[in-house]
Amino acid sequence: MRRFLDVTGAVAWRTIHHFLTQPSILVPSLLFPLFFFTAFSGALSGVEAIPGFDFPSGYAAFQFAFVMLQASAFGGVFAGFSIAADFESGFTRRLMLASPDRRGILAGYAVAALFRAVVVWVMLIVVALLVGMQIDGGALDLVGLYTLAALVNVTGLLFSAGVATRLRTMQAGPAMQMPVFLLLFLAPVYMPLELLEGWIHTAARLNPMTPLLELSRDFISGQPADLWAYAVVLTMFAVLALWALTGLRRAERAGG
Amino acid sequence: MTDTNLGIAVHELHKQFKDGPKAVDGISLAVAPGEIYGFLGPNGAGKSTTVHILTTLLRPDGGYATVQGYDVVKQGAQVRASIGAALQEAALDPMLTGREHMRLQTALQGLPRSTRRPRGNELLERVGLIDAADRRVGSYSGGMKRRLDLALALVHEPRVLFLDEPTTGLDPQSRSDLWREVSRLAREDGVTVFLTTQYLEEADVLADHVGIISRGRIVAEGTPEALKAEIGRPTLEVVPVDPADRQRFADVLARFGPAASSAKPSAVAVLLEDGADALASVIRGIDADSLRMDSFQVHKPTLDDVFLAKTGESFAQGDQGASASSEDESLQPAEAPA
Numbered sequence: 001m002r003r004f005l006d007v008t009g010a011v012a013w014r015t016i017h018h019f020l021t022q023p024s025i026l027v028p029s030l031l032f033p034l035f036f037f038t039a040f041s042g043a044l045s046g047v048e049a050i051p052g053f054d055f056p057s058g059y060a061a062f063q064f065a066f067v068m069l070q071a072s073a074f075g076g077v078f079a080g081f082s083i084a085a086d087f088e089s090g091f092t093r094r095l096m097l098a099s100p101d102r103r104g105i106l107a108g109y110a111v112a113a114l115f116r117a118v119v120v121w122v123m124l125i126v127v128a129l130l131v132g133m134q135i136d137g138g139a140l141d142l143v144g145l146y147t148l149a150a151l152v153n154v155t156g157l158l159f160s161a162g163v164a165t166r167l168r169t170m171q172a173g174p175a176m177q178m179p180v181f182l183l184l185f186l187a188p189v190y191m192p193l194e195l196l197e198g199w200i201h202t203a204a205r206l207n208p209m210t211p212l213l214e215l216s217r218d219f220i221s222g223q224p225a226d227l228w229a230y231a232v233v234l235t236m237f238a239v240l241a242l243w244a245l246t247g248l249r250r251a252e253r254a255g256g
Numbered sequence: 257m258t259d260t261n262l263g264i265a266v267h268e269l270h271k272q273f274k275d276g277p278k279a280v281d282g283i284s285l286a287v288a289p290g291e292i293y294g295f296l297g298p299n300g301a302g303k304s305t306t307v308h309i310l311t312t313l314l315r316p317d318g319g320y321a322t323v324q325g326y327d328v329v330k331q332g333a334q335v336r337a338s339i340g341a342a343l344q345e346a347a348l349d350p351m352l353t354g355r356e357h358m359r360l361q362t363a364l365q366g367l368p369r370s371t372r373r374p375r376g377n378e379l380l381e382r383v384g385l386i387d388a389a390d391r392r393v394g395s396y397s398g399g400m401k402r403r404l405d406l407a408l409a410l411v412h413e414p415r416v417l418f419l420d421e422p423t424t425g426l427d428p429q430s431r432s433d434l435w436r437e438v439s440r441l442a443r444e445d446g447v448t449v450f451l452t453t454q455y456l457e458e459a460d461v462l463a464d465h466v467g468i469i470s471r472g473r474i475v476a477e478g479t480p481e482a483l484k485a486e487i488g489r490p491t492l493e494v495v496p497v498d499p500a501d502r503q504r505f506a507d508v509l510a511r512f513g514p515a516a517s518s519a520k521p522s523a524v525a526v527l528l529e530d531g532a533d534a535l536a537s538v539i540r541g542i543d544a545d546s547l548r549m550d551s552f553q554v555h556k557p558t559l560d561d562v563f564l565a566k567t568g569e570s571f572a573q574g575d576q577g578a579s580a581s582s583e584d585e586s587l588q589p590a591e592a593p594a
């Protein structure tokens with residue numbers, strides 16, 4: 001176990017070091033969620049006036065929940081980019097040669113992805129409070145919200161790690177990004193599910209991201225939460241953990 | 257010596273890549289502890305594939321191998337704890353400094369926190385990189401990267417060291433520095449070194465034992481001296497002033513031994529049956545036929561001659577012929593020797 005943690009710590013340190021010391025990684029990670037939050041909550045605030053929109057904490061909080069989940073999911077996906085880049089450059093071989101238990105490598109990337117998400121969460125909440133966003137949920141609700149976001153983050157990482165370990169090239173980028181992008185934006189992003197119509201309503205109703213998004217909105221508005229969404233994310237977590245681990249085994253067989 | 261007492265033991269190892277020829281085709285070898293084993297062969301011969309199997313990066317299709325007594329398939333974690341490896345393409349992060357690489361590697365290898373920094377500094381000092389330790393590796397020269405890679409392979413004091421073409425692309429000074437350090441590791445620290453190379457001179461200078469590999473098979477094995485002694489006789493190579501005289505030269509030289517191959521197309525070569533003692537007679541024979549020579553050279557047997565004798569092709573030909581015979585190696589462009 002100690003050696004597993006050694007590897008996890010080393011891999012996490014390097015990935016976090018890159019995140020904090022390379023403006024080309026750090027700045028977009030911080031700016032994009034901020035842009036989405038301010039643009040959506042500002043430009044689309046008129047949605048609040050639509051009959052049937054009854055979110056009690058206001059449109060900024062409604063959007064905040066989405067941007068939180070979006071930043072968390074993409075924080076995980078971007079860690080998958082690092083994995084693919086390391087395969088492409090051959091650096092993964094160094095990690096594989098030094099790791100008694102190579103699952104520690106994946107755990108290291110996951111820790112780094114979580115760190116990255118936490119930095120974005122802190123910045124987002126600070127900005128949200130500065131612009132006067134209303135939070136009606138209590139402390140326990142916020143714990144629930146951030147736990148959900150953390151699970152989404154690691155699930156995103158597991159998905160992209162599974163792709164990266166199978167394709168082992170940066171060209172895998174769109175294959176990591178696109179499915180997550182589609183899942184996120186086919187959820188009720190701009191207005192509640194009940195106000196959507198036609199195929200988009202059907203897609204959103206079937207989308208596993210929808211219950212997660214609705215749960216995070218319940219947390220932030222202090223409404224009674226439908227905790228079964230946790231079962232959804234935990235199922236995704238379990239399935240994608242298997243996906244990532246089998247990808248790792250495949251990469252091991254291919255020689256790293 | 258049993259497998260558990262050997263640094264490296266390999267029995268009938270096989271590896272074939274999907275839709276490709278056999279990269280490793282029944283290799284067996286044994287390396288004693290503290291020995292430098294030179295694994296010599298042209299590009300694509302199967303050297304890197306063998307190293308990848310022995311370092312647990314690849315699984316063999318058949319046969320088995322042990323490193324420090326641990327099975328490379330069943331005891332991968334123990335093997336990895338016992339070995340250091342500097343592979344063909346130095347796996348370095350251009351955005352990290354030399355010192356940060358040391359920090360990463362000492363942590364990956366699980367060194368106690370208190371020893372990580374001193375161990376890193378000691379190794380950076382040893383490979384002459386302490387002054388460049390805080391520079392990003394992206395700005396390092398090829399030689400500096402190789403030295404850093406070697407230092408990283410040594411952080412946990414491995415008992416077996418794998419060096420996959422460690423001097424490819426290095427200038428002569430960097431190459432001799434690296435040779436000196438590898439020799440020291442084996443002689444003073446008792447580290448078993450498995451060194452792949454496509455440079456005959458490197459194997460000759462460094463290795464206690466040499467295995468020559470061609471198209472996935474070991475074609476000759478022994479000490480460099482013993483292998484050269486097998487060939488025994490020196491080769492005489494003559495370049496005529498007038499290329500039209502090649503046949504006449506060949507007729508004269510044929511009296512002194514069988515024809516030999518030469519890397520120079522304009523030369524005529526012969527394996528001297530009576531050794532260097534025949535030289536005076538050869539010159540008299542050429543003079544008697546009034547032939548004029550542009551150059552006249554006697555070659556002691558080299559490992560290239562061994563390769564030629566065992567495979568029927570010169571090392572350079574083997575390189576071309578095998579360049580696409582291994583999936584992994586064919587992807588790695590060969591760098592020109594400095």
